[in-house]
Amino acid sequence: MEGIQVFVKHQGKRHEVELDPSSTGETFKFQLYSLTGVEPERQKILVKGGQLKDDTDLSTLGAKPGQTFMMMGTPSSGSAALERPKEKMKFMEDMTEAEAAKSEGATPAGLVNLGNTCYMNSTLQTLRCVPELQEELQKYSASSSSSGPDLSQFRIGGNSMDLTASLRDLYKQMSETQDGFPPMVFLNALRTAFPQFAQKSKTGNGYAQQDAEEAWSQIVSQLRQKLQTKDSAVNGAEVPSQSTADVSFIDKYLSGRFESVLECDEVGAREGGEEPVRAEDVFLKLDCHISKDTNHLRDGILAGLEEKIEKKSAVLDRDAIYTKKSRIARLPKYLTVHFVRFFWKREAQKKAKIMRKVTFSHELDVVEFCTETLRKQLVPVRDKVREIRKDEEDVTRARKRQKMAHKQEEDRQRELKAEGPADEKKLVKDKHSENKEGDAEMADAVYKTDAEYDAERAASILAAKQELFSLIHPDLANDEGANKSGLYELRGLVTHQGASADSGHYTSYVKKQGPIDAKTGNRKEEDGKWWWFNDDKVSEVDAEKIESLSGGGESHSALILLYRAIDLPSAEEVKQ
Numbered sequence: 001m002e003g004i005q006v007f008v009k010h011q012g013k014r015h016e017v018e019l020d021p022s023s024t025g026e027t028f029k030f031q032l033y034s035l036t037g038v039e040p041e042r043q044k045i046l047v048k049g050g051q052l053k054d055d056t057d058l059s060t061l062g063a064k065p066g067q068t069f070m071m072m073g074t075p076s077s078g079s080a081a082l083e084r085p086k087e088k089m090k091f092m093e094d095m096t097e098a099e100a101a102k103s104e105g106a107t108p109a110g111l112v113n114l115g116n117t118c119y120m121n122s123t124l125q126t127l128r129c130v131p132e133l134q135e136e137l138q139k140y141s142a143s144s145s146s147s148g149p150d151l152s153q154f155r156i157g158g159n160s161m162d163l164t165a166s167l168r169d170l171y172k173q174m175s176e177t178q179d180g181f182p183p184m185v186f187l188n189a190l191r192t193a194f195p196q197f198a199q200k201s202k203t204g205n206g207y208a209q210q211d212a213e214e215a216w217s218q219i220v221s222q223l224r225q226k227l228q229t230k231d232s233a234v235n236g237a238e239v240p241s242q243s244t245a246d247v248s249f250i251d252k253y254l255s256g257r258f259e260s261v262l263e264c265d266e267v268g269a270r271e272g273g274e275e276p277v278r279a280e281d282v283f284l285k286l287d288c289h290i291s292k293d294t295n296h297l298r299d300g301i302l303a304g305l306e307e308k309i310e311k312k313s314a315v316l317d318r319d320a321i322y323t324k325k326s327r328i329a330r331l332p333k334y335l336t337v338h339f340v341r342f343f344w345k346r347e348a349q350k351k352a353k354i355m356r357k358v359t360f361s362h363e364l365d366v367v368e369f370c371t372e373t374l375r376k377q378l379v380p381v382r383d384k385v386r387e388i389r390k391d392e393e394d395v396t397r398a399r400k401r402q403k404m405a406h407k408q409e410e411d412r413q414r415e416l417k418a419e420g421p422a423d424e425k426k427l428v429k430d431k432h433s434e435n436k437e438g439d440a441e442m443a444d445a446v447y448k449t450d451a452e453y454d455a456e457r458a459a460s461i462l463a464a465k466q467e468l469f470s471l472i473h474p475d476l477a478n479d480e481g482a483n484k485s486g487l488y489e490l491r492g493l494v495t496h497q498g499a500s501a502d503s504g505h506y507t508s509y510v511k512k513q514g515p516i517d518a519k520t521g522n523r524k525e526e527d528g529k530w531w532w533f534n535d536d537k538v539s540e541v542d543a544e545k546i547e548s549l550s551g552g553g554e555s556h557s558a559l560i561l562l563y564r565a566i567d568l569p570s571a572e573e574v575k576q
Contacts, residue, residue: 004063008045010036010071019063025056037075044072049414060414098176104515109174110536112182116201118535119212120187122508123219125533126492126562128171129510130334136229136249137168163189163219164226180536194218211351212494212506213338216560220284220336224250231480252481256283257330259371264313265321272315280329285336285560286369290354297337297360297561301369304340327371331378331483334491335366337561341496341551350500357552360490362543364563367486377473378486384471385485385566388464395460399453465569472568488563495549495556507534507556509546 003018015035019028029040029052045052047061047069100106111121127133142165166189174181191198197215201208227249248255263276288300305326313320337360345352367378476484491511498504510531514524532541551557 004067005065006063007066007068008032008035008071009068010038010073014068019058021059021061021063023058024054025052025058026054028052028058029054032071036071038071038073039076042073042076046070046072049410097178101176101178107178107538108510108531108533109177110180110533110538111174112180113535114182114184114187115206116209117183117187117207118506119210119215120190120197121183121535122494122506122533123212123216123560124167124170124183124186125508125510126494126560127216127219128174129492129562130253130564132253132333133223133249134171136227137164137171140164140168140227161189161192162226163193163222167219167223190215190219193222209502209504211342211502212496212559213342216336216494217284220250220254224248224255224284250284251282252332254284254332254334254336256286256328256332256335257281258283258326259329260324260326262309262322262324264316265308265323266313266316269313269315269320274313274315281326285338288337288339288358290340290356290358292356294356294358297358297364300339300358301337301366305369328366328369329371329374330479331366331370331374331486331565333481333483333565335364335483335488335563335565337364337563339551339557339559339561341557341559342500350502353496353499353504353554355551355553355557357550359550360558360561362490362546363566364488364490365486366483366488370486375486377476378484380471381468381473381485381568382487384468385487385568388468391464395457462574466574469569469571469574483565484568485566487566489566490546490561491564492562493546493549493558494560496559497554497556499554504554506559507532509533509541509549512540 003020006017006019008015008017010032015032017028017031017035025045026040029043029045032038032043032045033040040054047056052069095103101109111117111124113121142162163186166186170181170183170186197207197210197218199208199210200206225248228246229249229252231245231247231252258281260279260281261276262279264270264274286301287304288294288297289303290300291303294300294303307324309322309324310319311322312318339358341354342351343354344350365382367375367382370378472484476482492509494506494508496504496506510533512526512529512531514526516522517524528543530541530543530546532539532545549556549558
């Protein structure tokens with residue numbers, strides 16, 4: 001289509017513009033931006049029927065040569081003059097390797113397989129998705145007795161003796177590259193601390209394959225001993241430094257607590273006066289036991305919370321069967337779940353794999369596994385979260401319907417006005433008859449602009465956050481590293497492909513985080529995709545891929561799941 005010469009009046013000036021009927025309102029606004037300096041989002045251009053919208057097809061305006069449009073709005077800076085950017089733009093080819101690795105859209109570093117070390121690589125990549133761990137590791141200083149030569153300058157790992165220091169250096173170096181990194185120093189530290197991982201292959205060629213769950217447990221146990229953090233947050237606010245205490249990082253963020261009752265199954269013991277034994281135990285992971293009746297993660301966790309033990313009864317003066325029932329009294333912020341897929345097969349003399357398919361969800365509700373006391377603290381928050389989610393979905397659907405109805409009405413009015421006065425009278429008559437149908441329909445017909453809708457939504461979200469924050473139990477609010485709702489979201493997992501723990505291949509999946517907003521420093525919304533770490537090969541996959549890792553054969557199946565407590569509002573967020 002040929003362009004149409006039109007005029008736009010703005011702040012007493014008349015600008016001549018060529019309007020392209022084949023383009024949209026957004027393009028027209030950018031043309032005016034170059035003339036007036038008013039950003040497109042701050043422009044209000046009056047056209048027949050209301051304001052010009054970004055997605056309006058300019059051919060529908062019926063613009064004629066010489067027609068004048070009115071524009072309102074001022075530049076955000078108060079001046080139309082364009083300013084030189086405060087920071088010099090840096091192109092990818094000008095960045096260092098470390099800068100490029102930290103840029104938006106960068107691919108995270110993989111880990112080179114140093115000979116049957118996929119079990120370690122997958123474990124390290126999954127643990128790396130805990131941001132609090134990376135932050136605390138950077139503060140870690142190895143003791144002089146355990147410190148060895150610093151090899152970080154050679155880009156092969158860091159401190160060669162201290163496992164925690166080696167992990168600190170490894171994660172730092174991984175953050176500065178997008179290539180596969182060889183974790184040689186960390187591997188040596190792991191084998192020094194735990195010689196089982198230095199076992200040679202039965203074939204005599206190199207080192208043997210190991211169990212990723214054993215590597216996970218040993219690394220976490222070492223971190224539990226060495227890595228300390230400050231426990232200083234109370235109700236989201238900092239307390240004086242003299243009131244803080246050093247606690248184990250793992251105990252704060254990755255460990256929970258069981259309350260258990262051990263009772264003899266035989267009536268004679270109970271009648272003889274044998275009392276149930278109550279105890280508390282710390283746990284670093286929940287086991288999902290797999291049997292012929294296990295179909296979902298929930299089934300396996302429930303089975304793991306009850307076990308049979310044979311021991312001597314003092315009352316019966318002989319061995320008897322006892323039942324130990326456990327319930328969770330504290331939920332950590334990060335919950336590790338282990339699928340118990342491997343068992344010792346005596347005739348084959350190896351750890352065989354249970355192939356059964358066991359499904360798991362992206363969101364896990366663990367309230368039913370908790371003690372009665374903890375359930376009472378969690379349920380109000382969990383139920384409120386679900387209520388808020390449902391309300392948000394309802395509002396979003398209603399908004400879409402309203403915008404669609406408003407657009408249809410605008411199109412109808414435009415068509416009738418374009419056809420002549422007779423149809424305009426029909427439009428007025430139709431409007432009059434619609435108005436008689438009742439106040440309720442009239443109320444529904446009130447259309448809100450995007451700005452009005454956004455303002456109402458922001459106020460509604462703030463009110464919901466304040467109410468949700470008020471429901472958090474004080475005991476849970478005082479525990480910075482605890483889950484306060486009973487709801488978890490899946491953040492990472494380790495998978496195994498093969499028929500036994502001593503063979504096959506391990507990989508890991510980690511959910512992508514949203515990019516950091518340069519202006520606010522906060523993370524933007526996530527895109528729902530995942531990183532797949534297959535040693536030094538790293539690729540992006542959709543969330544549907546995760547759902548295919550439930551097992552059912554020798555293909556990749558989940559072995560370790562890492563869940564994180566869902567985000568809840570902080571004290572700062574609920575302030576007016």
